Amino acid sequence: MNKCQLNTELSSLEGTRSEFNRSTAAIKLGIDVHQDFYVVVKQEGGTNPKPAQRFQKEAFLQWVAKLTKEGAEMHAVYEACGFGFALQRQLTALGIHCYVVCPQKLDERNKRVKTDGVDAKALCLKLDRFVEGNRDALALVRVPTQAEEQKRAIHRQREQLVKARKRLEAQGRSLIVNHGIEPVNKWWKRRTFAALQVPAWMKELLQNTQPILLALEEKIRALTVQLQEAAISRQPRGLGLLSSVVIDREIGNWDRFKNRRRVSSYTGLCPGEYSSGNTRVQSCVTKHGNPRLRAALVETAWRLVRFQPEYRAVKKWRHLLAKGALATGAARKKAIVAVARQLAVDLWRIRTGRVAIETLGLIN
Numbered sequence: 452m453n454k455c456q457l458n459t460e461l462s463s464l465e466g467t468r469s470e471f472n473r474s475t476a477a478i479k480l481g482i483d484v485h486q487d488f489y490v491v492v493k494q495e496g497g498t499n500p501k502p503a504q505r506f507q508k509e510a511f512l513q514w515v516a517k518l519t520k521e522g523a524e525m526h527a528v529y530e531a532c533g534f535g536f537a538l539q540r541q542l543t544a545l546g547i548h549c550y551v552v553c554p555q556k557l558d559e560r561n562k563r564v565k566t567d568g569v570d571a572k573a574l575c576l577k578l579d580r581f582v583e584g585n586r587d588a589l590a591l592v593r594v595p596t597q598a599e600e601q602k603r604a605i606h607r608q609r610e611q612l613v614k615a616r617k618r619l620e621a622q623g624r625s626l627i628v629n630h631g632i633e634p635v636n637k638w639w640k641r642r643t644f645a646a647l648q649v650p651a652w653m654k655e656l657l658q659n660t661q662p663i664l665l666a667l668e669e670k671i672r673a674l675t676v677q678l679q680e681a682a683i684s685r686q687p688r689g690l691g692l693l694s695s696v697v698i699d700r701e702i703g704n705w706d707r708f709k710n711r712r713r714v715s716s717y718t719g720l721c722p723g724e725y726s727s728g729n730t731r732v733q734s735c736v737t738k739h740g741n742p743r744l745r746a747a748l749v750e751t752a753w754r755l756v757r758f759q760p761e762y763r764a765v766k767k768w769r770h771l772l773a774k775g776a777l778a779t780g781a782a783r784k785k786a787i788v789a790v791a792r793q794l795a796v797d798l799w800r801i802r803t804g805r806v807a808i809e810t811l812g813l814i815n
Contacts, residue, residue: 476523531551685815687814701747711799771786
């Protein structure tokens with residue numbers, strides 16, 4: 452009796468199909484992105500991933516372009532990073548299904564071994580499960596359009612300029628305080644600086660940064676006006692032109708959310724949970740999602756407490772948020788987070804035409 456048998460066991464259903472049908476198997480690429488090079492792991496069909504390869508940027512695109520000529524369906528994945536979405540757009544232009552995922556710990560077996568090749572292989576295996584139908588295998592990041600990126604870059608630059616101004620202002624104030632002189636608020640303003648009562652040597656040092664602060668203030672003011680002019684004209688009272696633009700541009704497209712739960716989750720203002728068995732513990736907010744959006748929503752929520760007393764979320768938490776309310780700081784923080792989360796959901800309803808502003812108790 453011939454005891455030899457053909458082993459056709461492969462790592463995925465797709466690999467089994469390609470083995471019997473002799474069709475071109477899909478190619479999956481797990482990419483670990485760096486500034487000057489990419490580390491790539493390739494998997495054909497359901498076979499084992501091949502050893503990691505290291506490519507320079509241009510060489511990688513040429514290599515991928517040759518693979519596309521073979522006619523196989525191609526998928527690629529990499530983690531979101533500080534290098535933007537240029538690679539995703541380049542691969543998409545070549546006809547490749549490219550996914551961008553949240554940065555995460557890829558050492559699933561807890562081997563405490565992290566290399567570029569190990570990360571690329573882990574991404575490739577996750578991609579294989581995703582392509583086979585397991586949609587929970589990858590935590591996808593929405594890739595904004597280039598127009599959306601250009602618009603949100605304006606208010607993000609303004610935010611960076613404000614931080615730079617605060618940092619330089621604090622350095623000057625620190626110099627004044629360190630020598631026993633009472634600090635002056637906004638010491639760098641022209642009239643204030645002219646009347647500043649400090650030694651000549653100190654004023655000479657402060658004069659090195661004062662023109663920079665004045666220039667920063669001018670740029671910040673110009674960007675503020677530009678953003679306010681781009682705001683929707685009919686806004687609820689207290690929402691603020693600048694805040695509304697920041698919220699809308701950080702969201703990008705309100706229509707991409709299918710229900711209110713997805714809106715709340717994206718803000719990161721939902722409570723975390725650690726439950727097991729009969730024990731249920733809810734912790735602080737998850738802070739999952741967009742931090743700039745979260746900050747803008749909380750800032751706007753505090754304004755609505757003052758200017759929109761009939762807003763239903765404000766009415767619900769008024770006993771904690773009203774002026775003079777006998778509530779602890781922690782209770783007030785929880786309440787304002789709840790208002791901010793509800794505000795995000797209501798803005799989604801307004802922007803997508805599901806409800807009118809007046810229905811929510813908001814006034815113009």
